[in-house]
Amino acid sequence: EVQLVESGGGLVQPGGSLRLSCAASGFTFSSYWMSWVRQAPGKGLEWVANIKQDGSEKYYVDSVKGRFSISRDNAENSLYLQMNSLRAEDTAMYYCARISWVTGTSRWYFDLWGRGTLVTVSS
Amino acid sequence: DIQMTQSPSSLSASVGDRVTIACRASQSINSCLNWYQQKPGKAPQLLIYAVSSLQSGVPSRFSGSGSGTDFTLTISSLQPEDFATYYCQQSYSIPITFGQGTRLEIK
Numbered sequence: 001e002v003q004l005v006e007s008g009g010g011l012v013q014p015g016g017s018l019r020l021s022c023a024a025s026g027f028t029f030s031s032y033w034m035s036w037v038r039q040a041p042g043k044g045l046e047w048v049a050n051i052k053q054d055g056s057e058k059y060y061v062d063s064v065k066g067r068f069s070i071s072r073d074n075a076e077n078s079l080y081l082q083m084n085s086l087r088a089e090d091t092a093m094y095y096c097a098r099i100s101w102v103t104g105t106s107r108w109y110f111d112l113w114g115r116g117t118l119v120t121v122s123s
Numbered sequence: 124d125i126q127m128t129q130s131p132s133s134l135s136a137s138v139g140d141r142v143t144i145a146c147r148a149s150q151s152i153n154s155c156l157n158w159y160q161q162k163p164g165k166a167p168q169l170l171i172y173a174v175s176s177l178q179s180g181v182p183s184r185f186s187g188s189g190s191g192t193d194f195t196l197t198i199s200s201l202q203p204e205d206f207a208t209y210y211c212q213q214s215y216s217i218p219i220t221f222g223q224g225t226r227l228e229i230k
Contacts (some may be wrong), residue, residue, distance in 0.1 A: 035219075037167075045159075045167065045210055047219035061218045095166055102173050108214050109157040109172035116166055 002026035009117030022079040022096030030074035033099035038092035084122045124213045127220035135230040144225045146211035155215035162207045
């Protein structure tokens, strides 16, 4: 079955760290760009970070630059998000998402999502 | 950053109605526009990509159109399972941005 399964969320104090994982199965993980998208409780979707197939390109939303780091292990079919210096405003459900491209174009989209893992930053 | 603005923010409609949701980008996004559906407690699901391409498995009552900065998602005949929140998203430039969402409720 083609799926993404996130783990690693939980309750953490402000200033703390957490590492999220996303296990991919049912497709050739190393062939896809991957992403993290988050959703604060009762709010909309916010893109967090993208990573290229070989990890050579990474992009972040400004609010997490310098604090979060996206990485991947293609041998383990896994995506990660290392989150440091966590703030209350980082409280959200974090989704792992696969990126697919329209062939021959620069147009892409999130075509596969995990169920998410909840991160709560609170003292 | 490219701002994505959806209208309306919420909408009440009945089964069988035709519904249109608008999405406006703050600058041209070259057809890099996608639509997602999210039901309560669930992950988003892709409906439409590149403005008008229907994702595999998505019912044909969903359609997308538009160009430049103005885009629409249309549901031709609402079904009970369509009551959800809908988001547009631009993939033209970093940072990737979503609309604020349109909550579609049963009248």
